[in-house]
Amino acid sequence: MSLGEIKKKLEEDGVDGFLVTNEINIRYITNFKGSDSALLITPGSDYLFTDSRYIEQAHQDNPEIKIVERKISLTNSICGKIKQLKIKKLLVESLYISVDQFNEIKQRINNICMLTVKGIVENYRKQKTKDELEKIQKAIGIAEKAYTNVQSKIKYGITEKDIADILEYELRKQGAEKSSFDIICAVGKHASKPHARPSTTMIQRGDTVLIDWGARFQDYNSDLTRLKTMDRISPKFRRIYQIVLDAQYLAIGSIRPGVIAKKIDAVARGYIEKKGFGKYFGHGLGHGVGLEVHEAPFINRKSNEILKEGMVFTVEPGIYIPQWGGVRIEDLVLVTSTGCEVLSKLPKKLSDIDE
Known part of the structure; x- marks a missing residue:
């Protein structure tokens, strides 16, 4: 599965971004194997949020994805990028985002529409290459x-x-x-x-x-x-x-x-x-x-x-x-x-x- 397939779906559905928080799904899409990270997919660029432990690895694994080194909390870093990109409609993985993360994004980003979804990446994973x-x-x-x-x-x-x-x-x-x-x-x-x-x-x-x-x-x-x-x-x-x-x-x-x-x-x-x-x-x-x-x-x-x-x-x-x-x-x-x-x-x- 390519990022292009997901990005195409975002555009078709009129969605500004898709926040992937399941580590296995992140690995499937990007080959990145770090922990405590997140992937933000948008119709334009894509952003992998991680910390100093994995920065070098992340750049090696994902030369086409923008790597965001978080120096504050993961959720704060995500919110900063969402504001910068002016994302108003965001998909989140309902099974893998915490209540705290969901509420914090909701509180920090005015008028954001967060849509909970499940199975988007998993559906691709069912059929093996x-x-x-x-x-x-x-x-x-x-x-x-x-x-x-x-x-x-x-x-x-x-x-x-x-x-x-x-x-x-x-x-x-x-x-x-x-x-x-x-x-x-x-x-x-x-x-x-x-x-x-x-x-x-x-x-x-x-x-x-x-x-x-x-x-x-x-x-x-x-x-x-x-x-x-x-x-x-x-x-x-x-x-x-x-x-x-x-x-x-x-x-x-x-x-x-x-x-x-x-x-x-x-x-x-x-x-x-x-x-x-x-x-x-x-x-x-x-x-x-x-x-x-x-x-x-x-x-x-x-x-x-x-x-x-x-x-x-x-x-x-x-x-x-x-x-x-x-x-x-x-x-x-x-x-x-x-x-x-x-x-x-x-x-x-x-x-x-x-x-």
């Missing part, structure tokens, strides 16, 4: 290589935290900037909690190990979930695992441009419900992944999002039974012109994970 896809694919490859290398180190007697720590190290060793999020490692009954935190619980015979992890590469993320069995698994686990896997296959098979997101969710959810485990699948089927681990599009039972070519999101059905455990299988998919491509390649059939 070739460059973004390459980075996401690299992040997936790093995550998969790290997981594969850690498999032999998952043994009886080590803890959930041990596994998470080893995997975190391996991710960085393979080229990740860091883990995309706090790694989830859940042994046995702990897997009934979708976002279980790694504990000192040790792996014992008969346990299954659920691992949810991802790598960050050049600011872009991956997100995967796999299970590992440590011994002969029960018929109940086999049955539930196969239900979740089949639900995922069915959902992936229904993905194509033009389909409403909630229908993809309904395919997986309906199958799990049909098998008698509907009440144990509480979360949405998936979420977009890019500069953030959880971003649009969201694939859940309420989402009216229309799938478009270039969207990347997870497909992660699950069944979580208190005091028993849980199963989740998660892959990243790309919507193509005719359907979808599964970007993650780690084996996931029962025969692949059964020790």
Whole structure:
């Protein structure tokens, strides 16, 4: 996405400026990675407000954007520029501007019309460019290589935290900037909690190990979930695992441009419900992944999002039974012109994970 597209929209809507305060959106538009900053886009020039910590970096990252070094508060600097440019109609990101910032601008600028909007930049971020896809694919490859290398180190007697720590190290060793999020490692009954935190619980015979992890590469993320069995698994686990896997296959098979997101969710959810485990699948089927681990599009039972070519999101059905455990299988998919491509390649059939 280019600044030109946003500027064109401002002109079409008769707006004097758009104040971007979400750090991720600023990074997406400008590649600037500093904090406590703001971007003011106008039909003419564009202004990045930051402080002395980031001035040199800002000039290097954004040679075409005017850099404003704030020596007073961020909001004061923004107000000064708004007055100078005589902006009367200003868009602000409703989800990312504080009440204090909003009120201060309103109070300091006479007769300014502030319009709260959401999703302007996020709508561009939904469909990935070739460059973004390459980075996401690299992040997936790093995550998969790290997981594969850690498999032999998952043994009886080590803890959930041990596994998470080893995997975190391996991710960085393979080229990740860091883990995309706090790694989830859940042994046995702990897997009934979708976002279980790694504990000192040790792996014992008969346990299954659920691992949810991802790598960050050049600011872009991956997100995967796999299970590992440590011994002969029960018929109940086999049955539930196969239900979740089949639900995922069915959902992936229904993905194509033009389909409403909630229908993809309904395919997986309906199958799990049909098998008698509907009440144990509480979360949405998936979420977009890019500069953030959880971003649009969201694939859940309420989402009216229309799938478009270039969207990347997870497909992660699950069944979580208190005091028993849980199963989740998660892959990243790309919507193509005719359907979808599964970007993650780690084996996931029962025969692949059964020790």
